[in-house]
Amino acid sequence: NAGVTQTPKFRVLKTGQSMTLLCAQDMNHEYMYWYRQDPGMGLRLIHYSVGEGTTAKGEVPDGYNVSRLKKQNFLLGLESAAPSQTSVYFCASSPGTGLDDEQYFGPGTRLTVT
Amino acid sequence: AQSVAQPEDQVNVAEGNPLTVKCTYSVSGNPYLFWYVQYPNRGLQFLLKYITGDNLVKGSYGFEAEFNKSQTSFHLKKPSALVSDSALYFCAVRDPGYGQNFVFGPGTRLSVLP
Numbered sequence: 001n002a003g004v005t006q007t008p009k010f011r012v013l014k015t016g017q018s019m020t021l022l023c024a025q026d027m028n029h030e031y032m033y034w035y036r037q038d039p040g041m042g043l044r045l046i047h048y049s050v051g052e053g054t055t056a057k058g059e060v061p062d063g064y065n066v067s068r069l070k071k072q073n074f075l076l077g078l079e080s081a082a083p084s085q086t087s088v089y090f091c092a093s094s095p096g097t098g099l100d101d102e103q104y105f106g107p108g109t110r111l112t113v114t
Numbered sequence: 115a116q117s118v119a120q121p122e123d124q125v126n127v128a129e130g131n132p133l134t135v136k137c138t139y140s141v142s143g144n145p146y147l148f149w150y151v152q153y154p155n156r157g158l159q160f161l162l163k164y165i166t167g168d169n170l171v172k173g174s175y176g177f178e179a180e181f182n183k184s185q186t187s188f189h190l191k192k193p194s195a196l197v198s199d200s201a202l203y204f205c206a207v208r209d210p211g212y213g214q215n216f217v218f219g220p221g222t223r224l225s226v227l228p
Binding site for chain 1: 123146148150155156157158159160163165169186204208210215216218219220
């Protein structure tokens with residue numbers, strides 16, 4: 001049982017390049033989330049999904065797109081990377097049984113945009 | 115709007131001494147409150163949560179937290195700190211009236227000195 005996994009672990013992009021971050025969970029969770037973590041700012045929600053085929057915007061969605069074609073996978077895309085998107089990205093999942101669910105986090109992806 | 119404050123960027127405590135990591139929150143309704151811990155180069159791990167009921171909540175690794183509605187606080191405590199408790203601690207709040215969004219505090223770095 002791997003829990004939540006993220007690919008890749010590290011990436012360096014040049015401004016304007018695109019990339020996709022993959023999140024996978026093997027816990028049959030309904031809900032999945034993408035966060036970014038910046039120093040002194042905690043985690044901020046980018047997008048989330050409450051089930052296969054659904055997505056919704058979080059607090060900081062601009063410049064990102066997401067897709068949830070399969071229940072176990074949640075993809076985060078950057079179409080045209082900017083230096084302001086340099087951050088550590090975390091994926092999380094939760095069972096979806098209620099608002100008191102805790103979240104399970106992946107190990108993170110460190111992205112640098114030059 | 116929901117918000118979370120962690121007034122201390124850094125907390126230092128000697129091994130064996132009690133520790134407290136502070137958290138205050140602002141929500142419009144009754145909050146769901148969570149504590150997570152992040153070890154270096156790892157994702158966040160759930161420690162404990164308050165949903166309703168007893169104001170003192172016990173969690174993983176000997177941690178506990180006290181919910182105080184009048185002071186809108188949810189401080190994390192441990193009677194006897196271990197060097198291995200050194201990590202980054204995040205308080206998070208979810209207002210059921212706002213759906214899926216968690217709001218995380220900026221984090222407090224705990225250093226337990228041998």
